[in-house]
Amino acid sequence: MRRVGAVLGLGLVAGLCAFFGLYWLKTWPQQKALQESEVAELAWLRMEFDLSESEFQRISELHLGYLPECEEMCRRIAAVQAKLRPLILHSTTVTSEIEALLGEAADLRRQCQVRMLEHFYQVSRAMPEPEGKRYLERMQELTLGGGAFPHPVHGH
Amino acid sequence: MQMKEADEIRSELRRWTISTTLPREFKSEVWRKIAASSRPSLWQRFTESMEALLHRPIPAGAYIGLLIALGMGMGAWKGAADANETRHTSLAHYVQSIDPYRGGPR
Numbered sequence: 001m002r003r004v005g006a007v008l009g010l011g012l013v014a015g016l017c018a019f020f021g022l023y024w025l026k027t028w029p030q031q032k033a034l035q036e037s038e039v040a041e042l043a044w045l046r047m048e049f050d051l052s053e054s055e056f057q058r059i060s061e062l063h064l065g066y067l068p069e070c071e072e073m074c075r076r077i078a079a080v081q082a083k084l085r086p087l088i089l090h091s092t093t094v095t096s097e098i099e100a101l102l103g104e105a106a107d108l109r110r111q112c113q114v115r116m117l118e119h120f121y122q123v124s125r126a127m128p129e130p131e132g133k134r135y136l137e138r139m140q141e142l143t144l145g146g147g148a149f150p151h152p153v154h155g156h
Numbered sequence: 157m158q159m160k161e162a163d164e165i166r167s168e169l170r171r172w173t174i175s176t177t178l179p180r181e182f183k184s185e186v187w188r189k190i191a192a193s194s195r196p197s198l199w200q201r202f203t204e205s206m207e208a209l210l211h212r213p214i215p216a217g218a219y220i221g222l223l224i225a226l227g228m229g230m231g232a233w234k235g236a237a238d239a240n241e242t243r244h245t246s247l248a249h250y251v252q253s254i255d256p257y258r259g260g261p262r
Binding site: 003004011021030 | 206207210211214219220222223224225226227228229230231232234235236238239241242246247249250251252253254255256257258
């Protein structure tokens with residue numbers, strides 16, 4: 001009976017070790033990328049692309065340099081939308097003011113897309129060529145191409 | 157005195173006859189109950205057969221190997237699912253941080 005208990009116990013312990021071992025092997029690269037990324041949102045780049053430390057540093061610098069511009073664009077978008085929303089809701093026809101604001105919003109969108117695309121090119125150039133191409137394809141698909149997002153994201 | 161009482165009881169018992177007849181299946185029923193009580197339960201039979209099986213090296217090794225394979229399979233599956241989830245969440249955070257129309261920097 002003792003031998004049977006030992007076999008049963010050994011089997012369970014070995015099975016659990018196998019489970020956690022494989023689980024760790026599969027999730028460790030992602031956990032490592034998350035821990036090593038000083039800028040949290042850049043962890044994905046570490047997970048997805050084969051980047052050297054210097055390439056990652058350069059991309060981090062580009063990213064941090066782009067963020068204030070992106071913030072400014074966000075502020076301008078929010079301002080236009082704040083002006084546009086009550087006008088649309090309190091009107092029954094397209095007034096010249098609405099038309100002007102829609103034009104401003106479209107122009108703003110174009111500026112945002114141009115600046116975003118410039119940033120994508122800069123980042124892709126900081127990567128090894130095949131990785132940079134893959135990065136561009138992914139970003140085009142998710143942002144400029146209006147592709148479906150892998151997860152629902154709640155913006156501010 | 158006690159001997160006399162015992163003799164009386166003995167003679168009384170000798171005279172005592174049972175007039176009631178037993179049902180026809182009485183004997184077989186008694187044997188059936190004896191057999192049922194001495195038969196091991198399903199659980200007993202299972203544990204006994206498991207004991208017998210795990211005493212032999214090959215089935216014991218196969219059991220341990222099976223649990224290892226099961227653990228590896230489930231670990232790989234769960235790990236891949238969680239890693240994928242982390243990748244997608246990280247991608248969402250990245251895109252959200254650079255696209256003003258998806259939320260912009262936080």
